[in-house]
Amino acid sequence: MHMADALISPAVGGTMWAVSAAAVAYCSKKVKKNLDEHKVPLMGVLGAFVFAAMMINFTIPGTGSSGHLGGGLLLAVLLGPHAAFLVIASVLVVQALFFADGGLLALGCNIFNLGFFPAFIAYPLIYRKIVREKVTTARLAAASIIAAVIGLQLGAFSVVLETLASGISSLPFTTFVLLMQPIHLAIGVGEGIVTASIVSFVWKADPRILEGPSTTKPSRPAPAGYLVGILLAAALLIGGLLSWYASSHPDGLEWSIAKAIGKGELQGSDRIHDFMASLQEKTAFLPDYAFRQSKPDASQGMQGTDGRLGTSVSGIVGGLFTLGLAFLLGFALKRFSFKGR
């Protein structure tokens, strides 16, 4: 479910960075205030534990494939929402940097999708509600599975919204949703079963560990307000982005209309597009390709399609040339730096 930079627009990436940064700041403050000192090294070591746990696979019955632990819900169960959110975020930072598992610009999205939902929705609103009154193995299992499924469903849906708002992928909304939700239903059930088996093991072996987060109960009611606030802010931001996307969509329409009408229309909007481009607006569809270079063509009185042909061919030739130059430079530098040693 890790999103890559390639599908993200700067607006979406930046917004989610801001949201996640705010959440990290808030959680840091909370952790500093609420948790006793020894939890801080514990958080670090548990983050490493999640990585370690990913290195052991288990076979999924009936499929022959294997899965591993995701860890978001487990961390929330062990540490409580705030500390867990920080640990998940730190795990994602390491994954992005060392494994290119999710991009750097997409980090904000990934922290939100994979951290916020398990730590602040699935754990406090579902898991704790089920387990609170009485702890039994069956309750632990049910709570883990339901919470993991809901957390992942929300995360997956959020991935769909962010991808859509970025507008790089052409995947239609319904297809994307129909693709993502069932896959993550399966993953969620798996994650839930694994979390349940670990939690019930720990509960039998050393129940004190699971009591940790519930001892901070008195401070729980207040964060709910913040929680709603953060959610609302995120919803507004995402909604705003979506509508912004929708309103810039007529570009595509304009383009197809322009194509239908012909070249005169194209030239007419040329200046506007230049203006938009100079404003660094993300207006364009294809027109950028043909417009910028159709100026000299127009002055020479050439036909539109020929102009386009020239554009794309020159783009490709120039691109290959640039790429070749970059590689040559790379090799030259390598030579040079080896001789230098």
Added chain:
Amino acid sequence: MPEAARTFTDLNYLDQLSNGESAVHRLDPRAKLLTVMVFIAMVVSFDRYEVSALLPYFFFPAVMIPVAGIPARYIARKYLFLLPFAVLIGIFNPVFDRDTAMFLGPFAVSGGLVSFASILIRFTLTALAAFILVAVTGFNGICLSLERFKVPKVFCVQLMMLYRYIFVLSNEAVRMGKARDMRSAGGKGKGVRVFGSLIGHLLLRTWDRAQRVHMAMLSRGFTGEFHIRRPLAFRAPDMAFVLFWCPLFILLRCFDPVSAIGRLLLGGV
């Protein structure tokens, strides 16, 4: 199991690379972090049908990889390993976007294919940039610069602690996994039940270890700060590095030299 082991050696290797002594390694981590973030932001900000204007950005990895002495073969292998994911996230574009975007001679190329190519190039550039950043800066350097960029201290300490213990715990986990695999005849005992108690044991041990670690740290005077070999200092070369690359990336975003070069080469078609 080989995959887990590979992930682990990979991590080790990238960590080793970051201890290099090239001119790029010696730069302030903040300069490198900033430059890479500007690079990624510019690459990603292009229109989704843009292909050729993205190509000049390959100059950055092409310069950084040899100058920093990162083995190109290693980077290439890592990249090829990731490529299927990139294809997976872009493959839907040619399916859903079939409008003609441009003509290559007699062939009409669909918009989906163009944007698919664009996604692949974006993916390559951003993934390369992230690898380069880690390989020349190291994780601790990145954490320290994050702290200077006013990221909460709790989070920075968390990142560093996490990183330190990845190596210890991963070693343990790989050993445990290997031990289980050697004892499981015909795939028996590899299911969720055994996995649960295996991970549970690892967790309990981790918990104890964390407490011992904390005691040990306190008795050595840990006050919530880590110290490293190279203290941060933003000097002239760092400034030069930032001032060379960042404006270049921004210029390449605003002006597209590629088509101009292409037209020049084709004799002004």
